[in-house]
Amino acid sequence: MTELVGPELAVVDVPSRRRHPLAGFVLRRVAAGVATHFVVSILLFVGTNVLPGDVASAVLGRDSTPAGLAAIRTELHLNRPAPERYWNWLSGFVQGNLGSSVASQAVSGQPTPISGLIGDRIRNTAVLALFTVALLVPLSIGFGVFSAMRAGRPVDHAITAISLGLISLPEFVTGTLLVLLVAQWLGLLPGVSLIPIGETVFSHVSILVLPVLTLLAASLAQTTRMVRAGMLEVLRSDYVEWARLSGHRERDVVLRYALRNALAPTVQVIALNVQWLVGGIVVTEYVFGYPGIGQALVQAVSARDVPYVLSVGMLIAIVYIALNVLADLLVVLLVPKLRTAQ
Amino acid sequence: MTALAVRFRFARSGYGKVGLAGSLFLLALIVIGPFFAPHDPAGIVGIPLQRPTGEFLLGTDGLGRDVLSRILWGGRSIVGLAVLATALAYLVGASIGLLAGYTRSIVDPLLMRAMDVLLAVPPLLFLLVLATGAGRSLVVLVLGVATVHVPSIARIVRAATQEVAVRGYVEAAVARGERTAAVLRREILPNVLGTVLADAGIRLTASILILASVNFLGLGRQPPAADWALMISENRGGITLQPWAVAVPALLIAFLTVAVNLVADAVARSLGTSTDRKRVAR
Numbered sequence: 095m096t097e098l099v100g101p102e103l104a105v106v107d108v109p110s111r112r113r114h115p116l117a118g119f120v121l122r123r124v125a126a127g128v129a130t131h132f133v134v135s136i137l138l139f140v141g142t143n144v145l146p147g148d149v150a151s152a153v154l155g156r157d158s159t160p161a162g163l164a165a166i167r168t169e170l171h172l173n174r175p176a177p178e179r180y181w182n183w184l185s186g187f188v189q190g191n192l193g194s195s196v197a198s199q200a201v202s203g204q205p206t207p208i209s210g211l212i213g214d215r216i217r218n219t220a221v222l223a224l225f226t227v228a229l230l231v232p233l234s235i236g237f238g239v240f241s242a243m244r245a246g247r248p249v250d251h252a253i254t255a256i257s258l259g260l261i262s263l264p265e266f267v268t269g270t271l272l273v274l275l276v277a278q279w280l281g282l283l284p285g286v287s288l289i290p291i292g293e294t295v296f297s298h299v300s301i302l303v304l305p306v307l308t309l310l311a312a313s314l315a316q317t318t319r320m321v322r323a324g325m326l327e328v329l330r331s332d333y334v335e336w337a338r339l340s341g342h343r344e345r346d347v348v349l350r351y352a353l354r355n356a357l358a359p360t361v362q363v364i365a366l367n368v369q370w371l372v373g374g375i376v377v378t379e380y381v382f383g384y385p386g387i388g389q390a391l392v393q394a395v396s397a398r399d400v401p402y403v404l405s406v407g408m409l410i411a412i413v414y415i416a417l418n419v420l421a422d423l424l425v426v427l428l429v430p431k432l433r434t435a436q
Numbered sequence: 437m438t439a440l441a442v443r444f445r446f447a448r449s450g451y452g453k454v455g456l457a458g459s460l461f462l463l464a465l466i467v468i469g470p471f472f473a474p475h476d477p478a479g480i481v482g483i484p485l486q487r488p489t490g491e492f493l494l495g496t497d498g499l500g501r502d503v504l505s506r507i508l509w510g511g512r513s514i515v516g517l518a519v520l521a522t523a524l525a526y527l528v529g530a531s532i533g534l535l536a537g538y539t540r541s542i543v544d545p546l547l548m549r550a551m552d553v554l555l556a557v558p559p560l561l562f563l564l565v566l567a568t569g570a571g572r573s574l575v576v577l578v579l580g581v582a583t584v585h586v587p588s589i590a591r592i593v594r595a596a597t598q599e600v601a602v603r604g605y606v607e608a609a610v611a612r613g614e615r616t617a618a619v620l621r622r623e624i625l626p627n628v629l630g631t632v633l634a635d636a637g638i639r640l641t642a643s644i645l646i647l648a649s650v651n652f653l654g655l656g657r658q659p660p661a662a663d664w665a666l667m668i669s670e671n672r673g674g675i676t677l678q679p680w681a682v683a684v685p686a687l688l689i690a691f692l693t694v695a696v697n698l699v700a701d702a703v704a705r706s707l708g709t710s711t712d713r714k715r716v717a718r
Contacts, residue, residue, distance in 0.1 A: 130553065131556075133553045133556075134553060134556050137557060140569075141562075141565040141568070141569045143569065258694075258697070262645070262693040262697035263690055263694070264645045266649055266665070266669075267690050267693075270668055270682060271690065274682065285675070372558045373558050373559060373561070376561075376564075377652070391561075392564070395565075395568050395653075396654060398571070399568075403564070410558060415556055
């Protein structure tokens with residue numbers, strides 16, 4: 095009994111000094127995320143810089159001259175020891191200095207700062223991702239709950255069959271088939287998602303339709319299946335049975351009683367699927383020629399533009415790890431039981 | 437229930453049957469298809485971008501090569517490399533998992549933290565970074581795809597090993613004075629194998645997905661190789677004149693991944709292990 099009284103008194107006595115019980119967990123989880131990202135940055139650097147293969151001659155290809163090679167080597171500081179190069183690059187990145195693109199230097203003759211190249215691209219990718227997530231969340235919860243409510247009936251079987259099919263399609267296949275069907279055959283939407291120079295994606299919203307559909311196909315199928323599984327589990331629990339036996343309408347049982355408990359695992363599933371979208375966005379942007387960060391990454395890899403790949407890779411890794419941390423935090427927020435278990 | 441019944445129980449589910457039939461059909465196409473190719477897959481045999489004709493049943497591509505012959509040759513690399521990468525991933529992942537699960541030294545946390553780091557990198561980014569650093573080589577690609585799977589396999593094997601390692605027959609083997617390698621191979625490995633291989637099919641699907649994606653991005657197999665994913669990206673430019681050169685390889689990859697995934701799903705279900713199947717590589 096004293097435990098019931100204790101915390102209340104404490105709150106009354108020192109309202110501001112007590113740290114919120116979640117604060118410690120949040121801090122620890124964020125710190126772990128930052129540490130992971132630090133190690134990932136080493137991995138990215140080693141992957142691009144230390145592996146065998148002469149980057150300078152790869153960048154210049156057939157046009158390489160001894161002077162050009164030397165210029166690129168100096169630009170990349172390839173004559174310095176690797177740990178020193180890593181440190182210079184990382185400290186520059188933290189201060190917002192992303193370095194210059196080597197490939198554009200080979201073309202234009204002077205260094206092009208990467209930060210100037212990727213600003214618009216980040217915005218374009220963010221628009222694509224936000225549109226996708228804005229559709230993914232309500233649709234997957236809707237389909238998942240609907241499918242679970244009609245488990246075993248034809249509608250449920252249809253949803254299950256369609257999602258089983260879509261779940262394993264690579265984005266480039268979905269995208270290509272959509273282009274063939276919608277753009278080529280029906281002639282409805284643009285098959286490539288180019289944005290004219292000087293304009294923004296918002297003046298050409300139709301170019302977003304096919305990329306968003308492509309991204310939705312696999313992620314919606316995956317999320318719907320998991321929402322359905324979570325909802326089914328809750329619908330089979332005792333308290334839902336009790337609610338039904340008490341005479342509540344099925345709609346109320348699902349929406350007011352079952353959904354709340356099914357939502358917590360669903361949130362994590364959705365967060366994980368958003369995380370998986372990261373890889374899908376890279377491929378989808380390339381399929382449609384959409385000028386986002388993923389397309390830039392593929393182009394930079396083709397040109398073996400090491401500084402560009404590193405900068406974009408770091409940004410993608412930050413988003414990826416941040417989404418992972420976010421998924422953990424959301425679950426702890428929604429499932430109070432887990433807070434005490436930490 | 438006999439061992440055979442366990443092994444084929446997955447085929448009882450409807451999806452499992454459909455998937456198995458589809459997989460076997462595509463496997464036959466991939467393996468014996470090249471013997472029926474009417475033309476040299478890399479040879480320029482006709483006018484570029486012809487629609488299907490009597491001589492070229494699926495038309496020709498942008499360079500005037502026979503699309504049908506390229507289709508018949510083009511499935512080998514996707515499936516072959518994916519099987520290779522998945523097998524390699526199991527070899528390395530299982531070794532790491534066995535070692536980490538059995539040892540009670542600092543080696544365990546060291547190995548597992550290394551695995552955690554690998555899990556924190558998006559698989560496609562990892563492969564793209566490798567392609568930047570080491571160039572476009574199939575060896576690097578296969579090693580990279582294998583590495584993507586290693587952390588999750590190692591985690592599962594480690595957990596299963598820890599469970600098995602405290603059992604009587606393992607302790608008896610240790611007491612007999614067996615060497616660690618022998619204990620791991622003869623006592624522990626056979627008892628964790630079922631758990632470990634339950635989602636092999638799901639990982640194979642994931643390997644096919646990511647290998648095909650990298651080939652499509654032009655960072656895997658290089659022209660003039662015949663490869664379904666590469667064909668799609670090569671022929672996208674001529675899609676208005678010759679849609680067949682894009683549509684057929686795209687549909688074949690779609691059938692392949694769906695069929696293999698249906699089998700993988702049914703196997704995982706019939707073994708009753710991984711209910712929370714994840715997309716392993718995206």
